[in-house]
Amino acid sequence: MRRADSSSAYAASGAGDLLQLLRDERPRTRAELAKLTGLARSTVGARVDALLATGLLAPSGEAASTGGRPPARFAFNPSARVVIGADIGATHGRLALTDLSGRPIAEIGQPLDITTGPGPVLDWVVSASQQLLGEAGREPRELIGVGIGLPGPVDHSSGRPMRPPIMPGWDGYDVPEHVRHTFDVPVLVDNDVNIMALGEHATAHPDVEHLLFVKVATGIGAGIISSGRLHRGAVGAAGDLGHVAALHAPQVLCSCGNTGCLEAVASGPAISSSLKDLGIATASNRDIVDLVRGGNIPAAHAVREAGRMIGEVLATCVSLLNPEVIVIGGSLAQAGESLIAGVREVVYRRSLPLATGSLQIVAATTGEQAGVIGAATMVVQQVLTADRVDSVIARQSAS
Template sequence: MFEPPPPPRAPAHRGAAATDGSAGSSSGVPGAGELLQLLRDGQPRTRAELARITGLARSTVSLRVDALLASGLLAPSGEAASTGGRPPTRFALNPQARLVVGADLGATHGHVALADLTGRPLREVAEHVDISAGPIAVLDWVVATIRRLLDEADRNAEDLIGIGIGLPGPVEHSSGRPMRPPIMPGWDGYDVPGHVRRHWDVPVLVDNDVNIMALGEHVTAHAALDHLLFVKVATGIGAGIISGRRLLRGAVGAAGDLGHVAAPHAPDVLCRCGNTGCLEAVASGQAIIKHLTTAGVPATTNSDVVALVRGGNITAAHAVRQAGRTIGEVVATCVSLLNPELVVIGGSIAQAGESLIAGVREVVYGRSLPLATAHLQIVPATTGAQAGVIGAATMVIQHALAADRVDEALTRSDRGGGPHAAVKAP
C-alpha cells in the first residue's frame, strides 16, 4: 500500500498568533501551505486539532482551512466525535484535486503514469522505447502518452500541476538537461523541460532514473528511515542516495554513478563510457549476458537472465551471484562512507531472486566495519517497475506542494487566477 511521505513536524508556536489571515512569515506564524503539510500524511484532523498542534488561534486556522478548501487541495473527511452540539468536521488532503505525471525512461523502456497527489498511479503505460532514438522521438512519445492518459482518465490538462521525468544518465537537476550521458546519443545538454513545456505550462522536473527510483522506494516502503542507499542493477548500474531524508544529487547530478567506479580485481574490460574495468562493464546485465553467451548459455536480454536463474540454470545463477559479489565490493565502500540504515537492490537483474542479493550481502557484511553493519539490512526492492514513476511523481509533488509555493499560488488565486492557479508555480 502506497503511503505519502511524512510531513514536516509542526512548527513551534512563536509569539502571538496572527488572526488576520496573513501568511505571517515575518512573525513565524505558518501560512496555509504549512498547514497543508500537516495534512499530507492522510490523517484527517479538525480545526481544533490543527489549532492545538500548531499553537495558532482557531480563527487563524479557520482562515487557512477555508483557503485550502476553496483551492480544492483540502476536503472534508468525516466528523469527529461530538462533545456536545454539532460534531466537528475533519479535513484531509484531497488526493484527487490535481494530477501529476511520472515518467521513467530507461535504455530500452518507457513507463508513464498519471498519479494523484499522494503519488499513487491511477493509469499507466509501459512500452518498449529506445533511448538512443534521441530526445525528440522519445519525448514526443512521452507527450503523446500523457495526452492518451489524460483522455482515458477524462481529466483536463488544467488539472495537471507538474511532470517528473527520470532519464538513464547524469542530469543537471537545476536545468533538467542531461550531462554527457554515455548511452543517450544526441541528448547531451538537450532542454528536456523546454520540449515538454511547449505542450503544458507546468513545472517539468528531470532527474537521473536511479534517483527517482530511490525516492519512489523510500516514500513507498521505507518512509520512516532517514538514510537509504538504492542500487539499480539492470542494463547499467547506478545508485540513489537518501541521506537525512533528502535525495543527494551532488554538484552536477552525478552522485551515485556506481556503474563507472573502478571495480576492484576486475579484468581490463572496456566500458561503453570509454574507460576500462568499470563496475558496469563486469557486473551489469549486459556483462552477465556476455559471460553466459561465452559459456554457451543463450541469453540476449536481462529477462532471459532472470528466466534462466529462476529456471534453475546453474551457470546463470553462478554468474549473477558473482556479479553480486563484485557489486558488493563497491557497495561496501559506500556503506563505510554513507552509513545507510538500509541498502535496497532493484532493477531488472534483481528480479532473479536471492542470487544477486546474496552475493552483495556476502561481501558487504564481510568487508564493512561491524559498527556500520550492526543494524544494516540489504533487501530487494518492493516497488518493482513502479518505483520510477512513483518517484518521479513524488519529486513533482514535493516541489509543487511545498509550503511557500502553495501560499504563493493561493495568493494568485485570490487575485483572480482561479482555483487552478494553486500549486502551478514553475
C-alpha cells in the same frame, strides 16, 4: 516538512504550512489543528477555508460530538490534482498518471530506444501523457507537473542531460522546454536511479533517513538518500557506481572508455557475455532472470558473482555513507536471491561491524513502478511546498 511538536514554529505559519501538516491524510477538526499548531481558532479557520478553495483540502466526515453540532473534519485531498511520472530507460519507457500522494491512477509502458534521440522519445512521453489523462477522465488543467527520469547524468536545475554515455543526441538538450510546448506546467528531470530511490523511499521506507538504492540492469547506478533528502552532488553525478573501478575484476573495456568499470563486469550485458562464453545465449536481462528462476545453475552462479563484485564497491559506500538500508532494484534484482546474496556476502564481510550492525540489504518492493512513483514524488515535493501553496492561494485571492 516542519514538525508538529513545535508550536512556536506554527504560530506564524501560513496555509501552506498547515497543508504540510495535513499531507499525512489524517482527518482533523479546526479545534485539533488549533491545538496542534498553537494558532488562534480564527486563524486556523481562515487557512482551512483558503485550502478548501484550492481543492487541496476536503471535508472528511464529522468528529464525535461532545454536545451540540458535531465538528467537521478535514483532510488532504490527493485527488485534487494529478501528476505525470515518466521513467525512461535505455530500452523502455513507462508512464504513470498519479495523484498527489504518488499513487498511480493509470499506467502505460512500451519498448523504447533511447538512442533514437530526444525528439521521438519526448514526443512519446507527451502523447502517452495525453492518452493517460483521457483514459482517467482528467483535464490537462488538472495536471500540476511532469517528472522525468533519464538513464544518464542530468543537471537537475536545468533538466538538461550532461554528456550521457548511452544517449546520443541528448547532451544539453532542453527536455523541460520540449514538454512544456504541450503542458504549461513545471517539468522536472533527473537521473533514473535518483527517481527510483525517491519512489522506493516514499513507498517502502518513508521513515528511513539514510538509504542507498542500487539499480542493476543494462547499467549500474545508485540513488543516495541522506538525512531524508536526495543527494545529487555538484553536477548531478553522485551515485554513478557503474563507472567505479571494480576490485579483482577483469580489465574489460567499458562504454565510458575506461577498463574494469563495475558496469563492464557486473551489469546485464556483462552477465550475458559471460554466459555466452559458456554456450548459453541470452538476448535480454529478462532472459537472464528467467534462466535463474528456472534453476539454471551457471546463470545463478554468474548473477551471484556479479552481486559479489557489486558488493565490493558497496562495501566502500557503506564505510563512506553509513546507510541504514541498501535497496537492490532494477531488472536483474528480479532474479531472486542470487544477486542480493552475492552483495550481502561481500558487504557484511568487508565492512566494519559498527556500520553493518543494523544495516539491511533488501530487494526493492516497488518493482517497475519505482521510477514513475519517484518521478511523481519529485514533482509533488517541489510543487506542494508551503511557499508555492501560499503563492497559489495569493493568486486565487487576487483574481
